[in-house]
Amino acid sequence: MTALLTIIIVLFVAVALWQMVKIFDLAQVGTSNTQVADDNDNKINGYLMIGFLIFIYVITILSFWYLGDLPLMSNAASAHGPELDSLMIISMVVIFIVQTITQFLLHYFAFKYRGEKGKKALFYADNNTLEFIWTIIPVIVLAGLIIWGLFTWNDIMNINEDDDPMVIELYAQQFNWKARYSGGDNVLGKANVRLIDIDRANVLGIDEEDPNAQDDVIVTELHLPLGQPVVFKMRSQDVLHSAYMPHFRAQMNCVPGMVTQFGFTPTITTAEMRENPDMVEKVKNINELRRDRKEEIEEMGQELVYEFDYLLICNKICGKSHYNMQMKIIVETQEEYDAWMKEQKTFPNSLN
């Protein structure tokens, strides 16, 4: 039905366009038949430039109005998140100031200085002071952003071993994620894809002889204790994947043949996040939209009512089902985490 509607709309637009083309084409006959802009063209297009300036401002405001709550740009759920968010907000403010001013100047000048017969333009070829001003201002602003950005970047990427971070492996394959906890020793057992033994359910290729592997725990749902620094060691067995955890402002590619890493400290539990007013409103909105598409959603086999969960999603094109490669992340209190962990099988016990 939607498809049919689309095609009809497209057809109508095409016909309308064709009619306009014809009208414009015919409007040529009888006029001066020059194809160079005359005063009238300059005037009309000059006014349209102002119209377009307003259009740019309106689309900016509308985008903020309807899409501006940006739940992934506020309420960061990791320790480094808020700093990153403030850098983001500062950058956005700079961008919007510059955007508003420069677009105004551009379109206003296009309107103000629209051509008229007999008018002569000002011969103004150069001004070193002006060039200096608009070289130095970006230099200063960018220097500030670069310095702040680099400090933030270093904070995030340099994992502080003194914090004693919990080591967890994220393991990517077409098209799912697994996580391996390093257990009590906090050291992951050695692993290589050459050791994968599907028959024995050793799907991560872990060295069964390695003493460090004996307490490893493999799961398909990631649980993180609140406030505990975590460092993820990432592997992929086939193609590039990217472990994207937007709520934690975390992302790193998983590269076959090497181990990459990213660390953060979760600061908000799943339960707390579900009660965050922004999130409550977002979820309510989503559920209203979902109710309207009830049949479609049930047909897909999803639950109708959406409940918020943190997600790990794949963000590097990895093949046919790239669009459905996700793992649930649950942030919980230490006690809840310990209780959950107790129920998991260690690696040796998970083998056939």
Next chain:
Amino acid sequence: MSATIDTHSHDDDHDVHHHKETFVTKYIFSQDHKMIAKQYLITGTIMGVIGVIMSIMFRMQIAWPEQPNVLFEAILGKWAPDGVMDADIYLALVTIHGTIMVFFVLTAGLSGTFSNLLIPLQIGARDMASGFLNMVSYWLFFISCIIMISSLFVEAGPAAAGWTIYPPLSALPMAQGGSGMGMTLWLVSMAIFIASSLLGSLNYIVTIINLRTKGMSMTRLPLTIWTFFVTAILGVVSFPVLLSAALLLIMDRSFGTSFFLSDIFIQGEVLHYQGGSPVLFEHLFWFLGHPEVYIVILPAMGLVSEIMASSSRKPIFGYRAMIASILAIGFLSTIVWGHHMFISGMNPFLGSVFTFTTLLIAIPSAVKAFNWITTLWKGNLQMNPAMLFSIGFVSTFITGGLTGIILGDSALDINVHDTYFVIAHFHLVMGISALYGMFAGIYHWYPKMFGRMLNKNLGYLHFWITAVCAYGVFFPMHFIGMAGLPRRYYTNSNFPLFDDLANANVIITIFAIIGGLAQLIYLYNFFSSIFFGKKAEQNPWRSTTLEWTAPMKHIHGNWPGAIPHVYRWSYDYSKPGHDDDFVPQNIPMKEGEEELQH
């Protein structure tokens, strides 16, 4: 500059009158730069139409996921069973759309057309340094187009690993259907394309250095020529690196080497590859890939600078600063590639370095934008369609360029990398902008190419619909990206988290469809005006550059008599002391007149 060489005056007669051309030598295997330019333009246009149709199809899939559509059934055939687009072909469409638009339209179609048309005409040369190489360059491009198109009809599907073709996905046919024969053809096509581009670039460089007419010093060159010059140098420096990446990937795929592959277990078996690294491929790819962005945008900047000056009836503001910023952008563009790889697993320290160099490139870009705006100030703006597209160029270049501050910042890139934010950014700053530059160039130099005028009213209609739709498509996309929606997803319906973005995606798609249809106006205008357009006068836009002194009817050697000499820079518009509001470059200085440009 004293090094200017005037090699042509002695063989004028020889060059001009002797040819008896057959249809084949005139229209097909032509060695005349003006004909080759038209060949590039028309081939690029056809590729552009294919690229745009693809984008509209995958946009429809994003807006109305998995809905049956007769359009898909008709065009995609077996790839759309019951009219529902298949997930593999979705990725293939995204991949080939990117490849076609970046390389075949905005590199060959834009740079190929205007470098060929304008370099000899604007510097005052009879033709390119080597007409034969120029012809070979076009035909290699043509062959690569044919191969790329034919890859669409491969049994297992065309290449589908994204236009960046990162291995191992692109290297292993087991990973993805499109990584079989489709990827082989993609690589072969690109290898031939690179050969074509290199021949073209070498020719441009040699021509600009050696064949400038008497008086045409480097500091009198129109900015178009400067941008073509730097673009060609960038192409020569960076394209060979992509060629090496493509060749190594072919070796990994077909001869069992391990340049980019290591430790892979796929579909139940361990592959023998060991010791290679996909990150190496990413470095090689982006060593071209980033300069490529500037290979696309620099010629557009040159065209826009020229058109803005001519249409404002004012000299371009800050000519020297413009040249300096072109050179700075050219240089910096070769040392920023790592900003595509902040989260690739490379050393974070390297990320810091690339953040620094990347944000530096914003400075010359800002200088250029301000200079364009100042060029308009107190001008006498002639709102021809070419001028509208030039103003549109500056507008989208600013809007798209500003978000580069976020993406170039390694810390911020963590959260928006590979989301729709990136798509919005690069489509505005290099896609739409370069396309606007190309349209501006076509509207401006159409009389030079075809001897006829384009219909201006259709041009206005074309511009205004395109302008509104370009913002309508890409502006909201920033916000979708900041909400975390990853790119290259066949459907978002597996993530209820993103359900509230569905309506925005529908609106974007509607804008995309209307914007795509608006290009029909242009196509109609373009092709009908070749035959029915109003005959162009000698210098319809009253410009100063040399190409408008050549006869409108194309002849071999460009000028029937001697090549004009140049006495001034190309921006003497509205110069005090002259009656006309422009003084062509071949008009000698009056007594006591000063060359005011610096």
